Amino acid sequence: MEKQRLKTGSLSRRDFLKVSGITLTVPLVVGPRVLKVAGAEVKVFGPGKVPMTFTINGKTYRAELEPRVTLLDALRNEFDLTGAKRVCDRGTCGACTVLLDGKPVYACSVLAIEAQGKAITTVEGLMQDGKLHPIQQAFIENDALQCGFCTPGFVVACKALLDRIPNPTPEDLVVGLGGNLCRCGTYVGIRAAIAQAARMQRGG
Amino acid sequence: MRAFEYVSPTTKEQAVALLSSTWGETEILAGGTDLLALLKDDIVRPRRVVNIKEIAELRGISFSMPAGLRIGATVTLQELLDHPDIARHYPALVQAARGVTSPQIRNMGTVGGDLCQRPRCWYFRSGFGLLARDETGRSLVLEGDNRYHAILGNEGPAYFVNPSSLAPALIAYGARLRIFGPRGTREIPVERFFRIPKSEAEREYDLQPNEIVTEILVPPPSAGMVSATYEVRQREALDWPLATASVALVLEGQRVRSARVVLGHVAPIPWPSPEAERALLGKTVSEEVAQAAANAAVQRARSLGKNEYKIQLARVAVRRAIQQAVGGGARR
Amino acid sequence: MAERNAMEMAEYKWPEPERRRLIGKRISRVDGPEKVTGRAKYTYDVNRPGMLAGKVLRCPHAHARIVRLDTSAAEKMPGVKAVLPLKKVGDEILWAGDEVVAVAAVDEPTAEDAIRAIVVEYEKLPHFVLDTDPKAAGERVRPTAEQVEGDPDAAFREAEVVVEGLYGASLITHCCLEAHGAVVEWEGENNVLVHVSTQAVSGIAGQMAGPLGVPAGNIRVKQDHIGGGFGSKFGPDSWGIAAAQLSKMAGGRPVKIMLERDAELMVAGARPSYYGRVRVGAKRDGTVIAWESETWGTGGIPPTSPLPLPYVLRIPNQRKRHVAIVTNSGPARAWRAPLHPQACLLTMAALDDLAAALRMDPLDLLLKNIELAGERADVYREELQIAAELMEWKKRWHPRGDPSPGPVKRGLGVSIHTWPGRGHACRCDLTIHPDGSVEVKLGSQDLGTGTRTAIAIVVADTLGIPLEAVRVRIGDNQYPPAGGSGGSTTIGGVSSAARRAALDALDQLFARIAPLLNASPDQLEAWEGRIRVKEDPSRSIAWEQACARLDGMPLTVRGENPGPGELTTAGAAGVQMADVSVDIETGIVRINKMVAVQDCGLIINMKTAESQCYGAMIMGISYALYEEKIMDPATGRMLNPNMEFYKLAGLADIGELVVHMMTGEKYDRRGVIGLGEPPVISPGAAISNAVANAIGVRVPFLPLTPERVLEALAKKGGSHARV
């Protein structure tokens, strides 16, 4: 296989080790190195800290982070946007849900470096002109929260669901909210909140 | 998570060039829903992570007759679900994708990633390796708790179950994978992509460390084809199935002219069942025929001690998938 | 105020129903807006200037001895600020996940790297984690003394029917969504500031003082919000102490240690498993006369205590034996209503099996024996009837085994429960400011039960002012001490203290205002934002104007829960019913509907009271069907310390839930009683009974997984009767 390398010049194993052989504890922030592969220049970031820029709730944020830092940890630890919670940290519970370009994702399972250049919306960004989003209002009125730790994730997931499906059926809720868990057991309130927010958005 | 360097190439040639030819040194990042967990649990320790989501040619879905369906490897499960042609012609695939009940996973997780995701065996995920052996070499699966482990293809040394819900459906439809590597492009039936590793050094699928799954090609639905996926899952919330079956039958009148029956989450690979297929061929599907096929599918199944119940679940999945296909699956 | 305390204790009462504008109504929580917008700060969210990330190295073995421990490489790493061994060479480790070394570093990735750089070598020792069979436990059993009441032998001889069954519930964990942890900073000489996720804000300093060697008065404890506790968060824990020590080592920089999810599930809380063989003897008419049980179970190393059996119903003749099994499964902690869900399951399932043996409706069997519940028998009777109506029990119940064709079988189950829920010791300071605003301060905490809101309701209703005028400040140990929030004791404690403070404050205000209105203080009342003469409401003064008479000095009054009496008592009774469908081909159980009927004395906030019941039923569905801390015989580790295989019920798994709270004079008269525990007790039993009713056989153990349901079907169940 080594012999049949692509003409465009993929790296041999020795080349590879050369380019990746930098030690893993470089503490300094360095700009990306550039590798010439397959006839093009590709930027290599890290493993040390690299400058990153994010658009979160319409604002620009900058930080120097290692590529291994997740979006969730960047939001919480660098920008003090602690609405999204770290619970399972493995893409199971939904407490870290944020919107990436309008779609709900688990921030614990996205590398911060990948989220650059995308519109990131966190629960902190749902209020408009100081007013609660209808789903937030509905959560309060229907007591769809107890300890509230799962709540920001649920609020964001519910908003995303209603954006996609304005009048969700119970079946839509199975497939549309199966990615969020609550330990206190607030699901009855959440179902009621969704129904109310759907009504409000219909112009009720 | 250990530190790594990150690259985001824009062509598959670049990506392949950035991948090492040795397992462990680099990892491909698609949706990250599995890879990030593997990194956090210290199961993989790459020096470099290669993001493939910026590669335009890995995206997109196209469908036409008679060419069939092409799914780019980085198409998300949600995009798959939302595609009207797929919904119309490939119900077994849609039903499988819908079983992943988390929109967050569906928005991030890719079809290629679903096929290449690593087993969820709790010993593997705690660092005991794919074959789950302790330092003395004994199998922890056999000694320990195997309630979620394989009932088929479990002669050893591997006992995990393949986690992909899409693979059985794709195999039932006769799908092929297109793979790009240093030697260019190759194509392989999805069915042959998976394999049971014989040693710790082997991966559970046929891929070189510097190869990328680029697209999935699904043949056009043949006339008279009905298909379905049935999952046995304990919870409605995001939950791993305990057993699934995908079936695609081509009917001639009432009779089964050809049949594919593929079980999921019951063996280290998606498990095609020629026994079940034989039990269906030439028959008119009735409750008894479906039951006979289901029985045939698990004829060779065996318990590892704590997973006897999965044999029954697999049997039910097969029977219900067949019944769902003839009763409710889209029919052309 | 002093005179009033001494002379007119009986005056501290709850207002009459027509005088309650807020109490008992459906009030949205006052901290709702903070929580839905993500502004609410939990301990996990505390970011302090210069804060270091703390991590803990944990032992992977269930039983081992440390033979080598080398932290030197970690200490030398750039960015690592402190390394603190928590164990030393020679120490024995008794469960996987136990703490070995703690480190603090400039950020989380660096702390993780440091953890990986620590070398620990262990000598593995034999472990044991099996808890389902005491005979297999060898030396690991710790028997407790047999307990006998009445003459069980004679009663069993007399019995016309005897059923015998095997029941139990697996080890589970708390799985609070906010992990345990703390942010601690060592300020100056010997002052320590602690942000901690805790159910006992006022109790933490006392527990940290000893280990840290500083006076408790120097330890400031704060917590705005907590993401779940369920009984597992009463102490600073070894990691909280370690965070303080690391901070001291790092020159006072704040150190944050929050447990990773795997540690959270492995070491930060478990509900002990309990299993038992139960025999019940009865007359042919269903009168229960004899009980015998042999129970066992594990909560890790400390032996489990016997269960309160038989549960609720005091069967006159009984014999009980219990053996604890000592295992390396990790530490147990109080889990919402300790011992009750297990005792409830063993009792209610046995009675359900008895009813089946007698071909009796279990509802009738319970009613037949309800006098055994003692003084509150009438309440159960009433609740059982209401629940039956809400469930349409009489119309829908069928004898054991759903005869309808097809694989999906439907069934109904019932269970009853009790819990004391007495108010805890609690003090608060209530301040009326000259601008009319009101503040209440107490070292309490709101676990999501709605404590803040309840206090605000009590104070606002007592003072006749709007809810918004009251600011409740909790979560700080510099406020008057309040008990820990455990055992459903909070609502009784805080509401009594707040009511008394508000009444006393009002008395003082009345004394100032009375001359102005040409009345005596006892002729006045506070109503809808005014202070007025009861007999002649036209003589009144607005609340703000009245407060302006305070001569610029805030009026502060201390209130204290006087203990059981008019304001709070103990003893909640509840009934739950479940309607389930079971697919007998897959063993999958789905909840169609559950009904909870519950009393808890005077209800302060109907909205959050109902939420407690909904939440408890959901938690109950979760432990009945899904939850198990799976301990591996091969490695001795927990195999599912994640939320993928430690399964919690999701939004679509719970069916339709109906809650009915008992209200009215009879209940109000009892004062406030706690509600955190009671409704979580019965779901396991009610669901287990419903499954038995559906499929015709008993599935002995919770959770009712497909595996266990199919096995019970194959073996024809786990109980049998001799008639």
Ligand SMILES: Cc1cc2nc3c(=O)[nH]c(=O)nc-3n(C[C@H](O)[C@H](O)[C@H](O)COP(=O)(O)OP(=O)(O)OC[C@H]3O[C@@H](n4cnc5c(N)ncnc54)[C@H](O)[C@@H]3O)c2cc1C
């Ligand atoms: C709690 C939970 C429950 C789930 N339940 C189910 C389920 O029931 N059924 C199911 O099918 N899935 C399930 N998923 C898995 C989910 O569908 C997968 O995680 C997802 O599809 C993986 O896609 P990804 O793009 O995120 O993969 P990544 O995490 O990016 O990658 C996964 C692996 O595949 C490799 N890889 C990815 N793409 C390629 C490629 N194009 N070529 C070569 N290698 C590649 C990566 O290197 C990595 O090793 C579940 C996941 C979670 C977290």
Ligand code: SF4
């Ligand atoms: S109130 Fe208990 S016993 Fe109750 S969960 Fe809470 S602390 Fe426990």
Ligand code: FES
């Ligand atoms: S923290 Fe991201 S899904 Fe649980």
Ligand code: FES
């Ligand atoms: S409200 Fe506490 S976890 Fe959902």
